[in-house]
Amino acid sequence: MIGRIVHKWNGLRLKPKLFLSYLSVIIIPILVLGIYSYWQSKQLLNTQAEQALNRNVDTMAGYFNYKAELYNHTANIILNNSKIQQIISTPYMDYVNLYYDLNRYFYPNFNQIRIGNKEINQLTVYTENDMPESGYAIMSARRLPSFAWYKELGQGDVRPKWIRHSSELYFISTFPRLLVNGQNDILVMQIDMKDLFGRVAELMPGNGVIVTNAKGGVLYSNSAESVKAFRLNDLNDMDIIHAESGTVEIGDQKLLVLKKQIPESGWLIYTYVPVKNVSLNADKILTATSIVAGSCILLLLILITAMSNNLMKRIHTLVSWMKRVETGELDLQVHTGAKDEIGELMIRFGHMLKRLNEVIQESYASKIIQKDAELRALQAQINPHFLYNTLSFVNWKALRSEEHDISHIVVSLSKFYRTALNKGGQIITVREELENIRSYLEIVLIMKNYSFDVVYEIDEQVYSHKMINLVLQPLVENAIQHGIDKKEQGRGQIKLIARIEADTVVFTVEDNGSGISEDMIGNLLTAQTSGYGLKNVHERLQLKFGDDYGITISSTIGEGTIMKVTIPLSVEA
Incomplete structure (x- = not known):
């Protein structure tokens, strides 16, 4: 019987559930307390009425305080505007310049204020400057004594004033005399009383x-x-x-x-x-009301607890699912057998989560495909067969002419491009990547006449592991370009370190060059360069292995730079 009732309740729509809940909560106290405690609650209502009156006064005071701040701020925008101060204090000899200044600076400011403050009926500057009047915007201060409200202004009092005359309300502020050549210029805002x-x-x-x-x-x-x-x-x-x-x-x-x-x-x-x-003239105690109210409250608590627990249980479940998704548990399995609005919401949440996973996978795959295409396009810029044949011919000619340096650099260049292009593949062994960078450094050393030293500290355990290609060369190139080449004193040195740390392989490229600034460090990993730079390498590493991997850079000006590449120990092709 109880199970059937629970099942029937779960099958109801949310609207009848809320109706039944409110009916149970409201009807009982209204019938019991409303009839029995009407006269006994008058004193409480009297106190509440007085408190409400106080709150209403505070609310109204806060509203008028806000309005006063708004108008005072609006006036200060004009009073402290240096261009407006200059216009009303300048003795114009040429009305063309006056017309230009009014239309370029004065009227746009006034119109903008009028547009943003519909309750300002009129905005006028009364100036002692001998300049033509312009509608209601600029008027001569000689007009002021003719206005009835002017008599209420205190002489020498520069504080903003509110004056009501007849059915009009004015907010009056004075321009700083030091900023308008000692003139007694004032700003008058006529406020719409209905709005205020x-x-x-x-x-x-x-x-x-x-x-x-x-x-x-x-x-x-x-x-x-x-x-x-x-x-x-x-x-x-x-x-x-x-x-x-x-x-x-x-x-x-x-x-x-x-x-x-x-x-x-x-x-x-x-x-x-x-x-x-x-005053409600309460003359009875509330003892009887308290007893009845206590009994009703106890009964209501039981009913509300029973109904709310059933209603909120699945809502709490849904909230729990959402919190788990917020922490990254996107493979959460959502299931429910309820048919009401909450059940439908759970089902929709499950569909949304499933679609979100699909979109993430599609986006991730799209980025990988895009980066792979970019890399392949870069590799395809060189015809490998033509390049190798040409380098072999140059090597043969160098040996024939006994130019051993040329032969050495050609052989190194051939090794570099053979591992760099990797027959179009992205995954190579760490040994091949290190051979690639050795070839590159040999070429650079010959080109720079062995002007710096290279130190290798390689843990032999790293050789058998795999990684994506073309990772270390941009780091070494950056160390030479921004570090060694800019070193002013002493002999440059590049140290290449490869070791296993925990479940990762860490490559470190250190130089003792001039160092690079924090701004340049940020640009190296975020700005796109004309070639294949650190940004491309960093994005490839994170797309392939995740955000926990990639390049980190630290540098000290005058001492050198350290760049680290972290990849997982196990890399799949």
């Missing part, structure tokens, strides 16, 4: 709200709506502003008043609500 104060009803629903500037001037008030909504007698904004925070009596009305200051702008927010709206 439009969220008051949303943040403080059902509350009276008054916002004043630092001097006590009212910027916003919804007292008319609040008096009507609360059915109060006529209420003056100044009564609220002059009241202390807390419960106060104004006339025959008892109000809860809260006051909050906004740091950025210096505004003060006053919010008030009739005490009767938040």
